[in-house]
Amino acid sequence: MINIFEANETNNMIENENLDVRTITMGISLLDCIDSDLDRLNQKIYDKITTYARNLVQTGKDIEAEFGIPIVNKRVSVTPIALVGGAACKTPEDFVTIAKTLDRAAEAVGINFLGGYSALVSKGMTKADELLIRSIPQALAQTNIVCSSINVGSTKTGINMDAVKLMGEIINSTAEATKENDCLGCAKLVVFCNAPDDNPFMAGAFHGVTEADAIINVGVSGPGVVKHALQKVRGANFEVLCETIKKTAFKITRVGQLVAQEASRRLGVPFGIIDLSLAPTPAIGDSVADILEEIGLERCGAPGTTAALALLNDQVKKGGVMASSYVGGLSGAFIPVSEDQGMINAVNCGALHLEKLEAMTCVCSVGLDMIAIPGDTKSTTISGIIADEMAIGMINQKTTAVRLIPAIGKKEGDVLEFGGLLGSAPIMPVSKFSCDALINRTGRIPAPIHSFKN
Missing domain, CATH: 3.20.70.20 (Anaerobic Ribonucleotide-triphosphate Reductase Large Chain)
Known part of the structure; x- marks a missing residue:
């Protein structure tokens, strides 16, 4: 049973901490x-x-x-x-x-x-x-x-x-x-x-061929809730930090579970999964980068960023899986640049670069997401960035993705303005060194040795 304290706590998350489905x-x-x-x-x-x-x-x-x-x-x-x-x-x-x-x-x-x-x-x-x-x-x-x-x-x-x-x-x-x-x-x-068949988030959602005729998937989000919870235990040890994230993720996911069950019942469509991701928005206080900085970084991108993100991603999943029997999709922490004001601030002050973002994708929920690059970037360079990210996913048996935006007519240091949920994207520099000879080979890179399980 949900008591009055928990009801009030959830109301506060919604009203003051940007909790939403x-x-x-x-x-x-x-x-x-x-x-x-x-x-x-x-x-x-x-x-x-x-x-x-x-x-x-x-x-x-x-x-x-x-x-x-x-x-x-x-x-x-x-x-x-x-x-x-x-x-x-x-x-x-x-x-x-x-x-x-x-x-x-x-x-x-x-x-x-x-x-x-x-x-x-x-x-x-x-x-x-x-x-x-x-x-x-x-x-x-x-x-x-x-x-x-x-x-x-x-x-x-x-x-x-x-x-x-x-x-x-x-x-x-x-x-x-x-x-x-x-x-x-x-x-x-x-x-x-490694695209999942049951991802509710765009732009990567599709209905997998293993799924039922129709299903309901729900994606929850609450970076602001996690940040507020961590502010209350600032300076505590890692055990307290991890327990706080897990408990908060559990509460966030229970909200999603309620919505999913109600939507499934009212629409007469089976419930599929809850994607328990921390998906940021451009709104102030709704940032994954802010969580990482609350964990102990001066700026997202500083040494220790990948470790902090790994901890966050893992504890979100551990807390969330206790709240729902069917967890799927991408689940974890997203690190899009344009949709996260803290990430944008980190890029603008020189703390966060494309290479550091790539390292962070080894432990995040998805990959290089919503990153604006100069409009004159060669196609082979874009393919090289894709290949690097795909290799991270393939070797680590995780989903990785690339959503790059070549900003036609703009250069490094300019800003691409989308507005709304997509926010604005500072245009990040890309290596000028060529990978043409690699990309112009034909065929495929073989599956890794640990893929051979039958």
Whole structure:
């Protein structure tokens, strides 16, 4: 039973410490929509999404009103479209028609984002996979709500370097195609290693083929809550520090569990997972970097940052798994630059660089996220950054991702302004030394020796 003290404590977290449920995401399988006729395929996709998700937004609002818990986003993820569109799509433009259909369906049901304009190519690319990937710049330039993700590696299969090379080119092309809108298309495009099937967070969400016909996944967030809790034990030893984070993560996750169960019941859709991530926003006091500094760093990026982040990530997971039987997605601490004011401050004062961020991704929840780079960065350099991050994920048997934004017409030291949840991004320097010869090799990097488990 929840007592009055715990109820008041949760209310204080919501009112003063930026606690929220970041998203309710309905996953919808489109496998039964597959058709060799492109028009029929698009109609089936539109009909299924608008049928299953028609009450999603209102249900989220009703839960918010009844329980007083902010639910920031209501989203949908779908089966990777390369799998769904393969029979009907013969050109990249054919796939763009599906992106537009997804966008129309998303607008019709009123959601914030729709994920799943995706391909899974960790070992090789089918013709459909390649066509979808080549359609991404046009698709993201001509839609508002659709998000795209490409999985190019895994611990089991290695890294598809042909796909890594192609994605470097696609990211630059997407930036160019959306340059009139601050290169926003790249903020809706992520490259993965070991992508999970049940991630509720954008831009990487898709509905895995192992999932049910429809599910409800919920992502919770509360960096501000963790920071406030740690302020009360400032100077204490590591045991007290860890216990405080675990207990706080447990409380945050219980809020998400409540929302997930209610949404599942009211929508008549099975509950999938809780993603117990600390996902920051540009709001003051809602920063993962601030937590790391509360742990004992002068600035995020100082020596000890990776150790502090490892501790935080692990304790969040340990506390969260006690609060829900079904934990999944990415789960842990996100370290996006543009969406975290503390990270932005650390970059601006010279404490945090791309190389340090890469080291931090070895222990964080996802990877190099929402990082703006100079607009003249070569495609092969972008591919090299992707390859490095994929290698970290592959070797460490964890999910890693890259969401880079080449800021067309801007250089190191400038700022890219998105506004809203995406915030603003200081443009970070990238190494000028070439990796062309590496990226221009063909084939794939083999899976590591420890992948051979059968």
